[in-house]
Amino acid sequence: MAVDTVLTIAEIRSVVAKWRQAGEKVAFVPTMGALHDGHLSLVLQARAEGARVVVSIFVNPLQFGPSEDFARYPRTLKDDVEKLQTVGADVVFAPAAAEIYPVAFQTSVINKKMSEGLCGKFRPGHFEGVLTVVLKLLNIVAPDMALFGKKDYQQWRLIERMAKDLEIPIEILGCDTIREKDGLAMSSRNRYMSAEEREESALIYKGLSSAKAAWERGERSLDKLTALFKDSISQCPRMKIQYAEIVDRFSLEPAGATVAEKSLVMIIAVLFGDVRLIDNLEF
Amino acid sequence: MAVDTVLTIAEIRSVVAKWRQAGEKVAFVPTMGALHDGHLSLVLQARAEGARVVVSIFVNPLQFGPSEDFARYPRTLKDDVEKLQTVGADVVFAPAAAEIYPVAFQTSVINKKMSEGLCGKFRPGHFEGVLTVVLKLLNIVAPDMALFGKKDYQQWRLIERMAKDLEIPIEILGCDTIREKDGLAMSSRNRYMSAEEREESALIYKGLSSAKAAWERGERSLDKLTALFKDSISQCPRMKIQYAEIVDRFSLEPAGATVAEKSLVMIIAVLFGDVRLIDNLEF
Numbered sequence: 108m109a110v111d112t113v114l115t116i117a118e119i120r121s122v123v124a125k126w127r128q129a130g131e132k133v134a135f136v137p138t139m140g141a142l143h144d145g146h147l148s149l150v151l152q153a154r155a156e157g158a159r160v161v162v163s164i165f166v167n168p169l170q171f172g173p174s175e176d177f178a179r180y181p182r183t184l185k186d187d188v189e190k191l192q193t194v195g196a197d198v199v200f201a202p203a204a205a206e207i208y209p210v211a212f213q214t215s216v217i218n219k220k221m222s223e224g225l226c227g228k229f230r231p232g233h234f235e236g237v238l239t240v241v242l243k244l245l246n247i248v249a250p251d252m253a254l255f256g257k258k259d260y261q262q263w264r265l266i267e268r269m270a271k272d273l274e275i276p277i278e279i280l281g282c283d284t285i286r287e288k289d290g291l292a293m294s295s296r297n298r299y300m301s302a303e304e305r306e307e308s309a310l311i312y313k314g315l316s317s318a319k320a321a322w323e324r325g326e327r328s329l330d331k332l333t334a335l336f337k338d339s340i341s342q343c344p345r346m347k348i349q350y351a352e353i354v355d356r357f358s359l360e361p362a363g364a365t366v367a368e369k370s371l372v373m374i375i376a377v378l379f380g381d382v383r384l385i386d387n388l389e390f
Numbered sequence: 391m392a393v394d395t396v397l398t399i400a401e402i403r404s405v406v407a408k409w410r411q412a413g414e415k416v417a418f419v420p421t422m423g424a425l426h427d428g429h430l431s432l433v434l435q436a437r438a439e440g441a442r443v444v445v446s447i448f449v450n451p452l453q454f455g456p457s458e459d460f461a462r463y464p465r466t467l468k469d470d471v472e473k474l475q476t477v478g479a480d481v482v483f484a485p486a487a488a489e490i491y492p493v494a495f496q497t498s499v500i501n502k503k504m505s506e507g508l509c510g511k512f513r514p515g516h517f518e519g520v521l522t523v524v525l526k527l528l529n530i531v532a533p534d535m536a537l538f539g540k541k542d543y544q545q546w547r548l549i550e551r552m553a554k555d556l557e558i559p560i561e562i563l564g565c566d567t568i569r570e571k572d573g574l575a576m577s578s579r580n581r582y583m584s585a586e587e588r589e590e591s592a593l594i595y596k597g598l599s600s601a602k603a604a605w606e607r608g609e610r611s612l613d614k615l616t617a618l619f620k621d622s623i624s625q626c627p628r629m630k631i632q633y634a635e636i637v638d639r640f641s642l643e644p645a646g647a648t649v650a651e652k653s654l655v656m657i658i659a660v661l662f663g664d665v666r667l668i669d670n671l672e673f
Contacts, residue, residue, distance in 0.1 A: 211551070211554075211555075212555050213503040213504060214499065214500070214501050214502075214551060214552045215499070215500055215501075215502065216497065216498070216499055216556075217498055217499075218496055219496050219497075219498065221496060238497070239556075242556055243555075243557050246556055246557040246558055246559065247557045268494070268497060269497045271494075272494075272495050272496060272497035273499075273522075273525055273526055273529055274399065274526050274530045275529055276403075276532070
């Protein structure tokens with residue numbers, strides 16, 4: 108059976124309401140489309156929970172800065188729906204921008220702490236756009252659980268924090284990053300790279316992995332761990348590190364002196380020409 | 391039967407869940423306590439809708455500025471609960487501040503347009519605090535409808551706007567201002583006034599009423615209408631107008647040149663020593 112695509116808020120609410128009446132569990136996977144195996148793994152995980160699965164596809168203008176790639180962001184709805192069918196998603200919610208942001212729209216959700224560092228420092232307004240659209244989508248779909256990829260680590264933690272802070276009665280799940288064979292984290296933006304860049308981009312995961320390996324051997328100097336990542340990236344001169352930080356896994360605050368007692372994650376962003384790639388690894 | 395007072399989020403959720411299971415409608419009246427007939431009228435209106443009524447009493451620190459009256463704001467829980475009993479409220483939710491704002495709290499809701507003028511101009515951060523706590527309370531109580539007094543006109547419109555913008559599936563009702571015999575709008579802050587001030591404060595409603603009477607006689611000059619209000623207040627030299635504006639009833643934008651086609655409201659704030667009083671009248 109084909110996956111239904113619904114365009115309006117009223118329609119997706121009525122689909123979910125019918126499942127609820129039948130006592131079914133509902134899971135939600137919000138995406139911006141251009142789906143890859145990372146997205147599909149979220150759908151599979153939701154199905155493994157025995158839930159009906161709603162996938163939204165909405166390229167959210169609010170989370171792109173004026174100089175960012177909103178216009179060229181890949182839009183591949185037909186392909187996306189076919190892929191979702193293969194993994195057994197139940198319905199696709201693909202609203203137009205005017206359905207989500209009518210003319211008088213003026214309310215938004217902000218985070219005043221965990222959004223400031225890492226990507227937030229380089230993408231002002233980005234997480235305000237993310238939190239606002241995710242809260243809207245959660246209110247529209249009203250699922251039992253929503254699934255997010257840990258590839259966007261800061262985003263996942265901010266959404267988890269928002270759900271706690273605003274008492275949103277929905278379980279927020281972070282799911283493991285899915286990687287290409289050479290370790291590159293899957294991303295809709297990978298397709299921006301040339302074949303040569305694509306090959307060189309494997310240095311990102313290599314760098315993260317060598318930092319993690321050193322951590323596991325007992326290295327506790329954050330400077331030395333970060334230097335291992337930088338060494339890997341420096342092998343490709345066209346690749347520039349935007350940031351590379353080792354932070355507390357929950358607060359995303361710098362690990363600081365008490366590093367030994369904390370659960371840490373190394374989070375990085377790399378600029379490769381006009382392509383921006385992010386990744387992370389939990390230590 | 392006494393009105394139950396519950397202190398925790400878990401407990402109020404379980405009370406409401408039982409009503410839901412029984413197919414009952416649930417109405418919510420959020421307050422900061424120090425209840426007067428205005429609040430009680432909201433409860434009566436909720437009961438008239440055939441709903442179970444949850445009243446929250448929470449003096450929200452987030453909506454007070456550093457120089458405002460958070461510390462001296464009246465706290466009269468015992469009296470409040472007795473009053474609520476007389477009008478048939480079903481349950482009082484009176485959480486401690488730490489229940490609503492745990493240590494790691496860092497997410498908030500902002501409005502970027504309608505919150506800027508009127509009270510927002512003089513109380514930076516106030517409406518951010520209001521919207522954030524109201525969204526939390528709406529998520530906690532999860533009622534079918536929530537009732538707000540039109541005395542706080544800008545607050546009501548901002549909450550109504552938030553509910554639309556963020557797709558909160560709860561009906562937001564604005565209820566008529568309840569007034570003392572001399573026309574003064576009921577407010578928890580009226581008790582700050584001396585007997586003499588209390589008497590003089592009747593000039594506020596007199597001023598609004600004479601502006602409205604002129605409007606009804608066909609006066610369309612906003613300057614002349616505003617002057618009528620100012621004339622009334624000027625009879626008491628210790629009373630200072632903080633602002634007095636005639637704005638569009640829905641957008642709260644200045645009425646401007648197309649005044650004749652719009653539904654308007656005159657909104658004012660008056661300073662009387664260290665007491666700040668607000669009121670409004672729809673034209």
